[in-house]
Amino acid sequence: MEELNIAPSKIEIEALKNVVINIGGIEEEEEEWETMGPTPMPGIADLRNWDYKLLERYKPFYAPYCEMCCFCTFGKCDLTGGKKGACGLGMAAQQARFVTIACLIGCSAHTAHGRHLLRKVLKIVGDREINMGTGINIEAPLTRLITGIKPEKLSDFIPVLEYLEEQIAQLLDSTHTGQEGSNLDYESKAYHAGMLDSLGKEVADLIQIVAFDLPKGDPDAPLVEIGMGCVDESKPVILVIGHNVVPSVAVMDYMSDHGLDERIEVAGICCTAIDTTRYSQKAKIVGSIGRQLRFVRSGVADVIMVDEQCIRADILEQAKRIHAPLIATNDKALYGLVDRTNDSVDDIVAILTSGKEPGVVILDPVKAGEVAVRVVQITHEKRKELVNILTDEEFKEYVTMCQNCDANCIVACPQGLPIGEANKAAAKGDTAPLASLFDPCVGCGRCEQVCKKHIPIVDVILKASLPYVKSEKGMIRVGRGPVLDTEIRKVGAPLVLGTIPGIIAIVGCGNYPNGTKDVYRIAKEFAERKYIVVLTGCGAMDAALYRDKDGKTLYEKYPGDFDGGCVLNIGSCVSNAHIHGAAIKVAAIYARRNIRGNYAEIADYILNRVGACGVAWGAMSQKAASIASGVNRIGIPVVIGPHGWKYRRAYLGRKYVDEDWVVYDARDGSKVQIEPAPEHMLVAADTYQEAIPLIARLCFRPTDNSMGRQVKLTHYMDLSMKYLGVYPDDWHIFVRGEADLPLARKEEYLRILKEEHGWGIDLEAKKILSGPVRKMDVGFDATNLEELIKKNE
Amino acid sequence: MEIPFDIGNISGPENARVAQPEALGRAIKNAKRPLLVVGSEILDDSLIEKAIAIGKKGIPIAATAHSMKGFVDAGYTENVHLTGLHELANNIESRDWMGFDKTGGYDLVAVLGGIYYSTSQFLIALKNFATDPIVRCISIDRYYHPAARMSSGNISRKHTDEFKKMLDSVIENI
Ligand code: SF4
Ligand code: SF4
Ligand code: SF4
Numbered sequence: 030m031e032e033l034n035i036a037p038s039k040i041e042i043e044a045l046k047n048v049v050i051n052i053g054g055i056e057e058e059e060e061e062w063e064t065m066g067p068t069p070m071p072g073i074a075d076l077r078n079w080d081y082k083l084l085e086r087y088k089p090f091y092a093p094y095c096e097m098c099c100f101c102t103f104g105k106c107d108l109t110g111g112k113k114g115a116c117g118l119g120m121a122a123q124q125a126r127f128v129t130i131a132c133l134i135g136c137s138a139h140t141a142h143g144r145h146l147l148r149k150v151l152k153i154v155g156d157r158e159i160n161m162g163t164g165i166n167i168e169a170p171l172t173r174l175i176t177g178i179k180p181e182k183l184s185d186f187i188p189v190l191e192y193l194e195e196q197i198a199q200l201l202d203s204t205h206t207g208q209e210g211s212n213l214d215y216e217s218k219a220y221h222a223g224m225l226d227s228l229g230k231e232v233a234d235l236i237q238i239v240a241f242d243l244p245k246g247d248p249d250a251p252l253v254e255i256g257m258g259c260v261d262e263s264k265p266v267i268l269v270i271g272h273n274v275v276p277s278v279a280v281m282d283y284m285s286d287h288g289l290d291e292r293i294e295v296a297g298i299c300c301t302a303i304d305t306t307r308y309s310q311k312a313k314i315v316g317s318i319g320r321q322l323r324f325v326r327s328g329v330a331d332v333i334m335v336d337e338q339c340i341r342a343d344i345l346e347q348a349k350r351i352h353a354p355l356i357a358t359n360d361k362a363l364y365g366l367v368d369r370t371n372d373s374v375d376d377i378v379a380i381l382t383s384g385k386e387p388g389v390v391i392l393d394p395v396k397a398g399e400v401a402v403r404v405v406q407i408t409h410e411k412r413k414e415l416v417n418i419l420t421d422e423e424f425k426e427y428v429t430m431c432q433n434c435d436a437n438c439i440v441a442c443p444q445g446l447p448i449g450e451a452n453k454a455a456a457k458g459d460t461a462p463l464a465s466l467f468d469p470c471v472g473c474g475r476c477e478q479v480c481k482k483h484i485p486i487v488d489v490i491l492k493a494s495l496p497y498v499k500s501e502k503g504m505i506r507v508g509r510g511p512v513l514d515t516e517i518r519k520v521g522a523p524l525v526l527g528t529i530p531g532i533i534a535i536v537g538c539g540n541y542p543n544g545t546k547d548v549y550r551i552a553k554e555f556a557e558r559k560y561i562v563v564l565t566g567c568g569a570m571d572a573a574l575y576r577d578k579d580g581k582t583l584y585e586k587y588p589g590d591f592d593g594g595c596v597l598n599i600g601s602c603v604s605n606a607h608i609h610g611a612a613i614k615v616a617a618i619y620a621r622r623n624i625r626g627n628y629a630e631i632a633d634y635i636l637n638r639v640g641a642c643g644v645a646w647g648a649m650s651q652k653a654a655s656i657a658s659g660v661n662r663i664g665i666p667v668v669i670g671p672h673g674w675k676y677r678r679a680y681l682g683r684k685y686v687d688e689d690w691v692v693y694d695a696r697d698g699s700k701v702q703i704e705p706a707p708e709h710m711l712v713a714a715d716t717y718q719e720a721i722p723l724i725a726r727l728c729f730r731p732t733d734n735s736m737g738r739q740v741k742l743t744h745y746m747d748l749s750m751k752y753l754g755v756y757p758d759d760w761h762i763f764v765r766g767e768a769d770l771p772l773a774r775k776e777e778y779l780r781i782l783k784e785e786h787g788w789g790i791d792l793e794a795k796k797i798l799s800g801p802v803r804k805m806d807v808g809f810d811a812t813n814l815e816e817l818i819k820k821n822e
Numbered sequence: 823m824e825i826p827f828d829i830g831n832i833s834g835p836e837n838a839r840v841a842q843p844e845a846l847g848r849a850i851k852n853a854k855r856p857l858l859v860v861g862s863e864i865l866d867d868s869l870i871e872k873a874i875a876i877g878k879k880g881i882p883i884a885a886t887a888h889s890m891k892g893f894v895d896a897g898y899t900e901n902v903h904l905t906g907l908h909e910l911a912n913n914i915e916s917r918d919w920m921g922f923d924k925t926g927g928y929d930l931v932a933v934l935g936g937i938y939y940s941t942s943q944f945l946i947a948l949k950n951f952a953t954d955p956i957v958r959c960i961s962i963d964r965y966y967h968p969a970a971r972m973s974s975g976n977i978s979r980k981h982t983d984e985f986k987k988m989l990d991s992v993i994e995n996i
Contacts, residue, residue, distance in 0.1 A: 090912050092947035109834050109950065120950055250825040440829040445938055447979055477831075542937060674908070674943035681912040685919065713908045715937050715938030716862050718888030723906065755893030758904055 062179050066627025069177030070192050071220055073199055075173050079629040080143040080217035080662070082813045083636075086689045087661075087680035089216050089709035094677050098123050101206040116206050128654065128678045129623055130204050133197060133211075133396025135654055135655030138338050139603060140193045140229035143236060145337075145359070147186055149275045150240035156184045159235065162245045164513035166704040170613040170624065171231040171606055175224065177626035183375055186232050189270060196225050199800040216678075224628070230656075232604035238510050243307040243600075246516075248590040250509040250598070253306045255314040255573045256501035258604035259294045260329055265409030267331035267401050268353075269297045272338040272602065274304035276358040279398025281309040281336070293405060298324060299339045300566055300601030306507045307600060314505060316574070317567030319539035322472040323491050324535035325351065327498070331409040332381075334401050337361045339538075339650065343387055343474075351417050354404060355388030358397045366390045382407040402474050407453060416543075419485075419492040423456065427484045428455040428463075437474035438486060443672075444469055444542075448476055448486055455493060455633030463493035467546035479815045505573035506584040508600025509566070512611040516591040520561070521619025525638045527737015529593040531728030531742055533570040534665075535607045537653045540672045545571035546669075547717040548646055552583055552596060554721055559593035560728075561613075565645060566602040573598075604655055609663055611638045628663075629814060636664030637692065637811040640728040640741070642707070643667035646720070648676070657711055666707045666727045668720055673713045680710035684759065689803075692731065693809035698818040702801050703731045703811065704762050718752035726757070731811045735768035738805075743771040744787025761786045767797045824975045827938050827965035833946055837968035838961070840975045843988045846932070846962050847995025849972060850881060853930035853958075855921070859910065859944075861936030862887035867982050869935055869942065870988040874898045876934075879996045882922055884910050886936065892958075911944050915952045931959045937963050947971035962992050 092818065098114050099105045106114030113119050118126070159180055161168045170178050176189050177349050200218050203209050209218070237243060244250045251576070259264055269277045277297065278376055284290050291515055295312040295667075297305050298321050302314040307626050316325050318339050325333065327342070330350040335344060337359040345364045348355040357363050368390040369377050377396075381404045391397040396630045419427070433449035443449065446469060451462035467490055477486040523529040533555045541547055552572045556562045562583075573582050587596035591611065615633045616622040623629055643660045645653050648669045654676055657667045663678060669676070683689060684705040691700050706729035712722035725745040733741060742763060749757040764770060769777050775795060783790040788800030812818070825839045826832060835838040841849075850856045858881050859993050864870045870892045871969050877883045877900060885893055893902045900982055903922040905913075913919040919965035931948060946969040964977040964985045968970060977985040 061952065089911075090908070090915075090947065092911070092943040093950055094946075096946070096950065107835050110835060111953070216949070256880060433980065435980065439978075440825060440827055440976075443828065443939070445827065450980060671937045671940035674940045679908055679912075681908060683912065683916055683918065686916075709909075712906065713940065715887035715907060715940055718861075719886070719893070719906060752891070753888055753904060754891040755899070755904060 030297065039591050043308035048702060051564060052818055055625050061675050063623050063625040065177050066623060066630065067704045069354045069626030069629050071175070072196070073203070073218060075630055076221065076224070077217050079632060079814070080220045081213070083220070083661070083680070084213055084216055084708065089125065089212060090679045090681045091121055092333045092674055093120060093124055093675055094675050096120070096217065096276055103206070118210060119667065121212035122210055122215060124677045125212040125219065126204050126209070126361060128676065129200065129219040129605060130656050131202055131224065131676070132219045132650040132655040133204070135459050135650065135652035136222045136226035136229055137197055139655070140190065140197060140224050140231055141361070142337065142603065143192070143229050143233035144184070144190050145240060145273060146233055146236045146240070147183065147190065150236060150600060151183065153395070156182050157239050158182050158183070159239050161511065161774040164515045165511060166514050167617055169231055169235055170610040170617065171228050173612055174624045174626070174628055174631055175228050176472060183276055185235060186236060186684045189228065189232055190290060193225050193229055196221065210246065219658050220662040223655050223660070224662050226655035227606055227609050227659035227663070228601040228818055231610065234510070234600065234603040235607055236663055237304065237730060241274070242310050243304070244507065244509050246511045247509050248588065250311050250507045250589060252504045252506055252584060253310050253313065253315065253757045255317055255503045255505045255570060257320060257327070258499045258501040259313050260315065262329050263291060264294045265331050265405040266294045266296060266329050267405050268290065268315070268324070269295065269301050269305060270299060270333065270340050270344070271336035271359070272300040273336035273359060274301055274308065276334060276336055276394040276397045277305040277312070278308050279395045280401050281305065281312065283398045283402045287402070293402065297646060300603070301336055303569065303601040304567070310507065315541055317539040317570045319471045321547070322487060323345065323472055325645050326488055326491060331412055332356065332401050332405040334358060334397065335362060338652070349430045350388050352412060352415060354408060355514040356397055356401055357388060357390045358392065360392060362412070364388065368392070369394070374403065378403045379406070382411070389751060390461055394812060399753065419488050424492045428452045429491050430482045431456070431484055432482065437479040437481060441475040441479045443473060443475065444471060446470060452489070453482070460493040463490055464497060466490050467494035468546065471540055495585050501574060503573040503575065504582045504585055505570060506589050506598045506795035508569070508598050508604055509589060510600055512591045512614065514614060517618045520592055521615050523593070524615060524640065525619060525732060527640060527730065527733035527741055528735070529559050530613070530640060530741045532563060532608070532639070534641060534642050534643045535562065535564045535572065535735055536566055536602070536605055536643060536644065536802070537568055537647055539567040539647045540649035540670070541572060541647040547576055548572045549575040549583065550717050551644060551646065551721060551724070554748070555724070556583065556594060556596050561593055561599045563593060563599050565599045565605050565608070569598045602652060602656070609660065610667065612641055612663065615639050627649050632662060632664045633812050633814050633817065636813065638730055638732045640730045640733070641663070641665045642727040644720070644724060645673065646670040648673045666710050666712070668727065669711065669713045671713055671715045677765040679712055681712060682723070684762065685706055692811045692813050693815065695812045695817050695819055698807065701809070701811070702802055704729065706731050706763065721752055722749040722757065729763055732809060735766070735805055738763065738769040739763070739771045742769060756781070761788070761800070762802060764797070764803045765803055767795055768805065823976045824966040826968050827976050830943070830967065831939070831942055832944055836954055838966070838970040838973040840966065841960070841972040843974065843991035844995045846960055846972060846974060847992040849958070849960050850930065850932055850992070852993040853925060853941045855928045856881050856930040856932065857884055858882070859884045859886060859907070859936065860889050860943065861907070862889055863937070864889050864935035865892045872894055872939060872986065872993065873934060875993050876996065877901055879993065881996065884922070889935065907940055907944050911947045914948060914957055918956070927955070927957070929955070929957060931936060932960070933961050933967065933970070934963050936963070942967055942969055962989065
């Protein structure tokens with residue numbers, strides 16, 4: 030940074046970016062890198078107007094998961110039949126309150142993760158400068174957008190975290206008995222928690238990217254192995270589980286400092302796995318959360334190290350079962366273990382290798398890393414003789430014991446899997462039905478707790494699927510992190526005009542209706558059609574498990590650039606923030622909108638112009654709830670899988686209510702009736718076949734030009750025909766004129782419009798005479814916000 | 823007392839009455855504007871034939887998930903309407919929605935062949951929010967659905983023949 034001493038006078042601030050100005054001896058950092066918008070660090074009510082715009086169109090829809098409330102000692106209250114609880118709260122508001130709390134849990138997880146990271150890395154690497162490389166100027170789009178802060182070094186995130194923590198406390202307060210009574214205002218609060226979540230994620234990921242030098246938007250990020258079959262069992266194996274990479278980084282560092290890289294396997298489950306491979310490609314990824322119980326039960330791990338989030342609550346019991354010591358490294362998950370943070374490494378190693386204690390707490394990540402590496406070398410030798418997979422005899426005995434009673438395990442199984450039938454077939458020598466349960470099974474273990482015959486069902490399924498498990502070896506590109514500003518420059522126009530038909534963001538957990546392959550199918554379908562396919566977290570991992578006929582995984586087949594027809598692993602769950610970031614950068618770079626403290630305007634821009642759709646096909650956690658709410662608040666719709674109904678709330682549009690689909694033309698303030706684009710904000714589909722055309726439908730935007738609309742219509746119609754056997758019944762409402770019709774099918778479509786929808790069509794001239802909701806207008810400047818009308822004049 | 827197919831799925835103080843197929847069939851018959859909602863599981867065990875038989879009795883069918891493909895393949899699309907389950911529930915709850923034939927809403931919804939847990943949430947949404955005018959829900963599925971008003975009991979997959987007989991009896995009584 031240069032330094033200038035100038036006399037007080039009129040100065041051109043614009044030209045003086047990143048300059049320290051000394052005025053009369055007081056040193057002040059120049060702040061005017063961009064004009065501050067109306068809502069820096071918004072409080073609960075500051076974006077309520079924007080939320081209400083969304084909520085008027087995408088009305089909250091409730092499917093109570095529980096019809097009672099047991100939040101306070103006035104209860105339990107029966108809220109059915111329009112009854113209110115003792116505190117006056119009705120069913121809709123209670124559902125919305127519950128969603129708000131879920132979003133707050135999710136947002137706290139990401140924010141607390143960020144806070145923990147910052148504390149630890151400031152100690153380990155110091156206060157580093159945030160330099161995202163030559164391709165990225167907008168280093169922290171959400172931080173700039175929401176807080177108005179442009180962070181230059183890691184400690185600049187301190188006020189951002191303070192803002193987040195204060196807002197979380199304020200929001201949590203609003204859920205106390207006897208506070209908010211409006212379901213819509215709870216929804217606005219859930220949106221607020223979702224937005225905070227997005228910010229918390231950005232802070233957390235940028236901290237780890239900068240501190241550990243993870244890829245900074247590298248389209249050619251290296252490939253690493255993934256799958257239950259990729260771990261070399263002949264070596265000592267450290268299994269890391271969770272979401273906070275710091276202790277795993279310490280493991281990799283200790284190994285590398287001691288020349289042990291090739292002698293020890295580090296394998297991970299969940300986002301810690303993704304983030305560890307962003308740091309070191311020596312690590313391997315076992316897979317997503319659904320594989321956790323099965324992999325632990327397989328006994329491959331010689332040491333299990335856990336950090337935070339998405340760890341089985343009974344991990345200690347499972348670790349004991351396979352005689353692997355457990356190291357808990359984060360104060361959020363201590364499992365009743367003794368805190369040995371201040372003991373010497375030698376003592377801890379002795380305790381764990383002697384089996385005196387089944388596990389320990391070590392809150393110093395560097396020490397935990399050393400202990401894990403030293404312990405694993407000893408326990409590996411000791412565990413060599415252990416057999417954790419069922420023997421053939423045991424397997425036979427168990428499947429024969431099964432009475433196919435159908436009374437217990439099937440009703441305990443969240444997937445309703447036909448375990449008894451499969452056991453019966455296995456008893457007769459056919460293990461294929463049992464093996465076919467491996468992938469749709471989410472590895473919860475509920476079944477074996479209720480079996481009156483005490484059959485270890487998880488182990489039985491694992492044994493039957495062993496050949497598959499051993500061959501489960503995919504390839505995944507390590508998480509590349511943010512989208513480059515230079516990439517946005519290239520795709521901004523085609524995205525807004527619609528010629529790149531959309532960004533498909535596959536995120537979230539592994540609670541799929543029918544196994545991991547759905548996410549692969551969804552990603553493949555849209556990549557082939559030249560959408561931009563971005564993935565994070567469990568979705569990114571599960572999509573990597575499958576190969577095409579040439580033996581290539583998606584990450585090997587498609588490039589990792591942010592461009593049409595590419596497949597990008599952005600990173601872990603916290604890296605989701607970069608997907609928001611990409612949409613914000615379209616507004617900032619392509620449309621030159623000011624983003625600083627300007628949330629509503631940018632969300633409005635994204636809602637009306639950026640054809641993106643989130644897909645949380647296996648959404649399970651509270652984090653997934655907050656992630657979706659944050660994505661929705663910024664104007665991006667999300668499709669969830671059928672388990673997502675259990676979140677209790679969706680945001681659904683009603684395309685037949687005309688007044689819901691009126692926006693302003695910012696050029697003159699006139700009101701324009703538009704097509705329902707996008708039609709819903711949060712909606713579930715039951716099967717991937719249903720989801721795929723729905724995702725394509727949710728990529729329409731009012732500002733698509735004719736070419737873009739043609740491309741989007743082509744995909745929507747084709748995908749509906751391919752997966753549902755018919756053209757959709759609503760495609761005509763997206764047609765604004767004959768120029769919107771795909772050329773190859775123009776005549777056919779004109780005929781359908783005439784015959785089935787009664788439109789005025791001149792078939793000979795191939796002209797639409799009447800029928801469309803509106804005409805295509807190239808200069809249409811769609812906005813939902815009155816305040817943008819004058820500004821754009 | 824019947825247990826929910828997913829054991830923990832007990833949502834409130836009122837649960838569905840387990841009903842005989844005759845009563846379920848009669849409920850559909852006596853409704854002014856009944857709607858059959860089917861899901862992806864009608865593509866298993868030739869259940870689609872039963873759905874088509876109900877369709878042929880003049881009951882409109884909402885084909886959710888990708889069940890539409892089954893009707894197309896079977897050559898029966900007469901009164902079958904493509905929709906998503908979430909979208910359908912939202913529409914049924916809305917006074918502005920005029921049904922698939924654009925002449926009005928429905929007063930009875932019967933579910934068959936949907937994924938258990940999403941159908942359960944569909945039913946509970948209608949139970950609590952499709953109240954003006956009231957829409958009654960019944961299940962003619964192989965699962966007991968506590969969130970419906972009346973439901974068949976759980977019938978295991980190994981007794982699929984029994985389930986089909988149950989459906990035949992429902993159909994006879996429509
Ligand atoms: S918070 Fe209200 S609705 Fe819930 S138990 Fe207490 S009084 Fe009843
Ligand atoms: S472990 Fe698998 S089979 Fe057992 S209840 Fe859970 S999902 Fe079902
Ligand atoms: S509960 Fe046990 S005995 Fe009954 S079907 Fe399931 S595995 Fe077999």
